[in-house]
Amino acid sequence: MKILAAEDDPVLRVILTRTLGKLGHEVVEAADGQAAWNCLLTAPMRIVVSDWMMPKVSGLELCRRIRARESPDYVYFILLTVQDATEENKRQAADAGVDDFLVKPLNPTDLWLRLRVAERIIHSTTRIRQLEGLLPICSYCRKVRNDRDYWQQIEGYIREHTGTKLSHSICPDCYERVVIPQLKSAGLPPAPYTPPRPESRL
Structure with missing residues (x-):
């Protein structure tokens, strides 16, 4: 699977790219958040592994932009941080739409596990979209x-x-077209249409 790797530190970017390559993925590199965003605009990818703190556009802002755009394809976003995420970090990331965290230096096994989850979610969302489309x-x-x-x-x-x-109800059109004639034919006065209560709707 093609993965976008956004990391402003050249050494860490090489490590990240090589690790992803060894796991069998095609990698597109970006040296900062703006470069990553430009890559996504020209060549959409389904998985992004991004550093948190980057010049121009941070990892959080990159994720916000991805979530804000109109696209039928879900992008799984993994955020890299140099320290264990605090509760405030997690809240900010959740608000931005981040799917998962990884702490640097990267553990290849942890990265592999996250990517397996990402692939399953992407497969599921793709399947749902296909079902919805046809x-x-x-x-x-x-x-x-x-x-x-x-x-x-x-x-x-x-x-x-x-x-x-x-739950089942009757729409206004069917009430006028079907129910009222049935009531009249039975000699019963039709009552005014009453919309279903919110709790009884779909």
Whole structure:
């Protein structure tokens, strides 16, 4: 996988690049945060390993820019620091959108573990985006075809893939078009439409 390595210290950048290379990754180097940002604008990458303190654009600001842009592809961001992260450091990083920390000097095993997690998350987000982009739905019964090629009710599909609990209600258009005629045919006076309570919605 192609990884962007942003580190302003030349020696540490070489170490980081070589370590990533030994782990089987293609590496694009950046000497500071601005250079890293320029790289991402021209050649999008899914994983960034960045130093925290850099000239021009810090690692936190680089992460903020990545999170702020409109892109369908999730970028996993690993932040490097020279010391154990304090609670305030963690809060700042979480607010910026950082996914993980690594303390310098780098431990290759720790880096490998983080990258394995990054790859799994990227794979999952890509799969979700594919499912969201193409979901076959029957024009008649409104069942959807899942990734095992079975047709199931859309409620079950949503519950299975998102964990969302569904409740049923009636929209205003269907109330006017379906419910009111049924009430009138039964000799019952139709009541005004009442929107569902917030807790009963999807």
